[in-house]
Amino acid sequence: MSDASGTTRSEPVEAETPQAHPGRRDRAAYEEVARALLERPLPPDYRAEWARHFAAEKPIDTGVEVELASAVIFRIGEEWLALSTAVFREAAEPRPVHSLPHRRNGIVRGIVNVRGELLVCISFATLLGIDKNADAERGDRSLHFERMVVIGRANGRIAFSVHEVHGIHRYESRALTPVPGTVGHARAFTKAMLSWQGRTVGLLDETRLLDAVDRNIA
């Protein structure tokens, strides 16, 4: 990791010099990073693992169109949830929420400024009935990963904070499993279960969810 720290250290020095060729300098920096990545030693079992991979028959294209869908996976409290990328707009840095007078109840937390746009910030945990003790408002052990997430449809967008955003996960539509009866209150908004990294994640029903948000805000 000495290469990585070296790169970080050199940045402030470069910033002081006049930027005669910013594009060229960036390119050199990228090349340096790429080289460090490419010239790193092979991880243990790398060669054996790839040997096993290529020894297997190449998956035959059956001609059947595999229906792929994608969802953003994020965490609120102890709960990992997935939401279709179709309604996902942005994962921004955490920012202050300005409370609204006379709106102390319900799911509305206030107003946030996301890149100049004022959005209603809601408490997703309250809406879904997720464990309040681990709610974003109360603070959490992993504040570093906290994000302000923006979702919405054409007619409006809302923001809410999450404890962590994993990223986009692509899955085959047929790999989804039905929701068990024990998912609790969030069940009303969960349309299917998704297998991800050995866990089962609830895939939220974006239409019902946004309809419920609209009802609560109005």
Place this chain on the structure above:
Amino acid sequence: MLFLMFRLGQDRYVLDVEQVEEVLPFLEPTILPGAPHGVVGAINYRGTPVPLLDLSLLALGRPSAAVISTRVILVRYPIEGGETRRLGLVAERVIQTLSRDAADFVPSGVDAGMPAYLGPVASDAEGLIQLVRAEALLPPELREILFRQLAVAS
């Protein structure tokens, strides 16, 4: 024309991509006992044995470095009757392709004493790039041994 670049030591070499089937990670070969110099074993590619030749070992006498950028170039090696067989080439820093006109490659002027697989050279700001002809990589006797050995094994 598009070429795939690799390095032997500090020098740059290219293969015509028409001869390249796939670029694989540096996977672990099965050792072929008594294999000739330069042959580091055979790999199981989708159920078919493919001989693996280490270009650094062949040209420089040392094996290719075990780093991520060292990769296996799977080339279509022409054999008699217009058929091709796959041949794996271990090479260092297989991280770039090069788009050059075929006419940019000119004879290096040193033909005698050069290994047969080295073809003409092209130049750019960094120096010379040597074209490697995949079909000339194996001396006839080595080719005979290699493909016969694998045919028996399979």
